Amino acid sequence: MTRRSAGDRIGEYVLERPLGRGSFGEVWQARHRVLDATLVAIKLPRDARALARLRDEGALSRRVESDAAVKLVGLDLEHDPPYLALQFVDGGSLRQTLEGGALPPRRALYVAQRVFSALRAAHEAKVIHRDVKPERSISMFSGFTSRWITFASCAARSAEKTRCAT
Numbered sequence: 001m002t003r004r005s006a007g008d009r010i011g012e013y014v015l016e017r018p019l020g021r022g023s024f025g026e027v028w029q030a031r032h033r034v035l036d037a038t039l040v041a042i043k044l045p046r047d048a049r050a051l052a053r054l055r056d057e058g059a060l061s062r063r064v065e066s067d068a069a070v071k072l073v074g075l076d077l078e079h080d081p082p083y084l085a086l087q088f089v090d091g092g093s094l095r096q097t098l099e100g101g102a103l104p105p106r107r108a109l110y111v112a113q114r115v116f117s118a119l120r121a122a123h124e125a126k127v128i129h130r131d132v133k134p135e136r137s138i139s140m141f142s143g144f145t146s147r148w149i150t151f152a153s154c155a156a157r158s159a160e161k162t163r164c165a166t
Helices: 048-063 094-099 105-124
Strands: 013-021 025-032 039-045 072-076 083-087 127-129 137-140 145-148 154-156
Touching: 013 039, 039 048, 048 072, 048 083, 105 127, 105 137
Parallel strands: none
Antiparallel strands: 013 025, 025 039, 039 083, 072 083, 127 154, 137 145
């Protein structure tokens, strides 16, 4: 995987800052190069296996319609490098939030309702998430909201039993 840095252009987006790195690849905050106010989270796969997961995540994310889940903004598997663009959510993961102590009951209930709402929408779209954990939920305290951020570890319920890699 080529080392990326702020200012690099990926398709119609300009990378601003890294958000995370793992076995899958990298995730960056990026801004649309023309529509300056449009922020996205860009996922860049590390290798061919991660590319297959990226394709699956894009296909499954597109099926889930819920204001409690991030929206798929773009997917370009032909670009060099290939990328997945998701709605950017500025905030910390639920895991990071909980490291500061328990949430007040009202806030905890709200976050749980948002997570369940996203998962319900996924199930209605015949998408089963196989790795539900606090790192997959982003909480934005300024807007008092929470969104489910990824469908990377999931399976599609269908006759052909399509599965995402875990």
